[in-house]
Amino acid sequence: MNRNIKKVAVLGSGVMGSRIACHFANIGVEVLLLDIVPRELLPAEEAKGLTLQSGVVRNRIVNSSLETALKSNPSPIFSKSYVSRIKTGNFEDNMKDIGACDWIIEVVVERLDIKKAVFDQVEEHRKPGSLITSNTSGIPIHLMAAGRTDDFKAHFCGTHFFNPPRYLELLEIIPTADTRTDVVDFLTYFGDKMLGKTVVLCKDTPAFIGNRIGVYSMLAITHLVEGMELSIEEVDKYTGPAMGHPKSATFRTADVVGLDTLVNVANGLMQNAPDDEAKDVFQLPAYITKMAENKWLGEKTKQGFYKKDKDDKGNTVILSLDLKTLTYREQSKVKSSTLEVTKQEEDIRKRMKAYEQGTDKAAALFRAMHYPLFEYVSRRVPEITDDFYRIDDAMRAGFGWELGPFEVWDALGVRATLKKIKAEEKRLPGQTGEVASWVHDMLDAGCESFYHIIEGVKHYYDLATKSYKPLPGASDLIVLDHIRDTKTIWKNSGVTILDLGDGIINCEFHTKMNTIGGDVIQGINKAIDLAEKDFRGLVITNDGKNFSAGANIGMIFMMAVEQDFDELNMAVRMFQNTAMRIRYSAIPVVVAPFQLTLGGGCEFAMHADFVQLHAETYMGLVEFGVGVIPGGGGSKEFALRASDEYRPDQIVQNTLRERFLTIGQAKVSTSAVEAAELGYLQKGKYAITMNRKRLLADAKAKAVELADAGYIQPAPRNDIKVLGNQGLGIVYVGASSMRAGNYISDHDKKISEKLGWVMCGGNLSAPTEVSEQYLLDLERKAFLELCSERKTLERIQHMLTKGKPLRN
Structure with missing residues (x-):
């Protein structure tokens, strides 16, 4: 059936519910956000003569929650004007209004009895065929569906958004045995194309995929830290960006998420995954148990593994927890010869190899945490998923890892790592040194890696056929990293020009922070020369973390300090001329920015024939x-x-x-929508791509469209x-x-x-x-x-x- 989502009901306006409502408003959907009716008046309400029947009181909880969400930083909404798309109400007065909704998302407290009571009301008022999903991180989905009508069960499944839902890409979909296949297919499509998510299909197992693997990895480190005599700041230095993980690394992440959340998930896994061979990893170390008792839960209680304090001069300092004494102390500087080596390696896969081969504490931790992780994730197939690549998808999209565990394993060499897993002395609970048999079957079948690039398309090892198959949807994407070896037509130190097919080429920056210097200016002009001579259009984008941080100010500084103003004048003129060539070339030029797009990067976008930008584009002239x-x-x-x-x-x-x-x-805009509101984009000359992975393919399609329409040089x-x-x-x-x-x-x-x-x-x-x-x-x-x-x-x-x- 054809299905359109015009109106969504979000039941529960807490931290997740209000932010889920905002993200649906971001994509243009009308949202009905409901919550419970207060049972008591606040003193301020009594002073105004209000009663429990007053409308402002009955909707106080939902309105207060939404207001809190809108004040949060970073903002959950693309533009303040989009708030008008959200209508608030309460379960008693407005539950009847869900009958006009195409999708009902339950986001109430994590208690099965409460969720079932809410679904009783949903059954009474929903229209047949409407979607119903529960956003839960722990309650089995099939228990929530028990006892419901056939139509309810056919259209019901779990949809686990990660917090904050605007920024974290992971959306786990957990169907039951009764969920219709077309419902799962639609949610997968909508989550990908419309919500901009990496959609991961999960089995109805404890903590699903993301939290099962993510919490295992985090708790494995908390067990290793004592035996390896590592400090909190050492662990966070070793397990941060150098390892391809977020800056918050391990302990800082626990503080941000909340130690109580980590404890709840760990305890849930201890209870609900009795057959997990490594379940003792989920047994919390004594120091975490003590911290939970002390209510040292992280940011929400102002102290956790880290604590803000004042020094003798009144300056703010961040102290770290000594795990032996459970007292706070000044942070110590962390040095590592291994990290010095990895700093020199931009390629994340080569960096992983260099990290593993180090000889200091950082490398020892790398090996001690990754070898049992490889064993653990191999044994979760087929328990939590039939397809191992979904584990990698979940860890990248939900936990911000640059590479998932199987991708890291590939980088280290699958076969070579097996011996190291067996030989590793620092064993975690449940670790045997033996990986799942299907990994050996893969190697025996002549497949030496979990992934393989074939003609620019990423393939994965399929356990059922013991051969490589294309990743679902991979043929719809263009990944520069996958075609660079075969499609490069020109390159210099800062730019690579690649043939995307259909007469379109791409100009890719790969300088530090994708700053724009002489090499990039040369590359853009060369790309326009090539496109005008032999192709039909040009796209300017890259696969970096940011589109561009702007001009290379170090180069400007050197010329200015040396008073070489003739040279600086020439450099600025070349920059201007390049921007003008982007606008006035004989072929259409599409710029596809994302994340930081500052200074010169913004100026190039402003001069493009069309800007195909990611929703999370932070654009500005700074x-x-x-x-x-x-x-x-x-x-x-x-x-x-x-x-x-x-x-x-x-x-x-x-x-x-x-x-x-x-x-x-x-x-600087806080979203692509705000970039338009600030005047960096022009009406009719831009479009927004919600899913970052689709940006290049969308940009190429626009370049083809402009060329096909008969582009005329302005x-x-x-x-x-x-x-x-x-x-x-x-x-x-x-x-x-x-x-x-x-x-x-x-x-x-x-x-x-x-x-x-x-x-x-x-x-x-x-x-x-x-x-x-x-x-x-x-x-x-x-x-x-x-x-x-x-x-x-x-x-x-x-x-x-x-x-x-x-x-x-």
């Missing part, structure tokens, strides 16, 4: 932070866009002011209205009043005046129409003048050494 104005066409472009927005019935200075403040306040603009002195007066008065109020420094005032001078077209006696090149010349002149200022050099140097802006 040059004020290093003492300059946007010099790669960004200042010019905002003047142009302001000109296009001027209307005869408007006060045009107000339009200019909004554009000016976006740059002057270095505003002509440079010479009709840009600038306000001259009429606008400059407002800019200068505003900057002076801000300085007088001590809101900005003298140097901030100077930068503001330079930006205003560019955006107003310089010293013109009356509003005038000018060309893009005219504005680019002004922009470049102002940029170079600011680079000659000592305070600008101080700001750039501070950013390079400290990684944050300097106010001087």
Whole structure:
């Protein structure tokens, strides 16, 4: 059947429920968010003469929960305007309204009796054929379905979102024996395409997949730490980004999630997985039990494995817990020869190999935690999943690992690692040194790795056929890492150009933080040359963690310090010319940004024919932070866009002011939607991709569409209205009043005046129409003048050494 999700009911407005409601609002769905009715009045409500029958009181819990969610940082919602898509109510007055909903998501407290009571009401009011799912991390799904009607059971399953649901990609789907196949297929499709999730199909086993493996891995480390005499800060240093895990690593993650949550999941696994050979790993170490008794639960109680305190000078310091004495102390510096080696290796797979081969405590922990993990995950197939790749998907999407356990095993060599697993002396409870027999069967079948890339498509070892099969949906994706060896047509130190097929090529940056220097500028121009000569279109994107952190300010700093302004002028001109080539080439150029898209990266996107961006794109012109104005066409472009927005019935200075403040306040969007609201994107010239993995394929499809439509090279603009002195007066008065109020420094005032001078077209006696090149010349002149200022050099140097802006 064709199924559309127009309206969703979320039952339960706690931490998860309110944030799930926000994420559905993010994708344009109308949401009904319900919770219980309060049983007592608050003193403030009594003082106002309200009663328990007052509407504001009856919806107090749900409204308060939603308000708390909306105030949280990072925000669960793409734009404040999207809050209007969420209607709140309560179970007593509004449960009847779920009859208009296409999907009902239960997110109440983790108690089976309460969930069943809620489902009694759902059965009474839902329309036949509507989806019903439970967001639970521990209660068996089949127990919730017991006793329900056939139609309920056919449309019911578990959907386990990870918190926070906007940002964590994992969505586990747990069907029962009665769930219809088309329901599972639809939820898989909707979760992937619409919600932007990595959807993992799970069996109805304790903690499903993500928490089963993730909590095992975390608790394994908590057991190892004592015997290996490791400190908390050592473990977090060793198990963080160097290992391909998030910065919060192990103990910091426990503090963020809450130690009580970890304890509850561990205890649940001890009780509900009696046949797990490694179940004793879920037995909590004594120090965690004591911390739980002391209510040292992490951030929610202001202390856990870490604690914020004040030193003698009143400065905030972060102390760490000594696991032997259970007292807090100053953190010690962590050094490791192995980490020094891994720092030099960008390729995560090669880094894993270097990590394993180290000789210090960091490498010893790597081996002691990974060898039993490999054994453990091999034995969970087919218990928790028939397909091992789902375990990797869950750990990447739910726990932020760059590689899942089977991918790490591949990086180390499957066959070579078997002997090391058997020889490892630091055994965890239940570890035998023997992996599941299917791994040996795989090797005996001549398959030396769990994954294999065939013609650019990722394949996995299928246990049933003892051969490689394409990962489901892999043929719909384009992964640069999978085609780089065979599809590269040109490269230099910072850029690789690849043939994507269908006449489209891709220009990929791979510098540190994907900053833009001479090699990237050369690469983009080469890509446009190649596309204009032999292809139909160009996509600019990459597989990095961020699209681009902007221009290489280290290069700018060196030229400015050496007073080599001719060279700097040439570099800035090349940057501007490259942005203009992106806009005025003979072929369509699609830029596909994601995550950090700052400075020059933002300017390139602003000049594209089309921007296909990921929902989580944090875009902005942030040059004020290093003492300059946007010099790669960004200042010019905002003047142009302001000109296009001027209307005869408007006060045009107000339009200019909004554009000016976006740059002057270095505003960075918190989502792709906000990037449009801030003016970085133009109506009709952008589209949002929810799932990061689909971004490149979507961008390529857009480039093909533009080429097929008969792309015509546009002509440079010479009709840009600038306000001259009429606008400059407002800019200068505003900057002076801000300085007088001590809101900005003298140097901030100077930068503001330079930006205003560019955006107003310089010293013109009356509003005038000018060309893009005219504005680019002004922009470049102002940029170079600011680079000659000592305070600008101080700001750039501070950013390079400290990684944050300097106010001087």
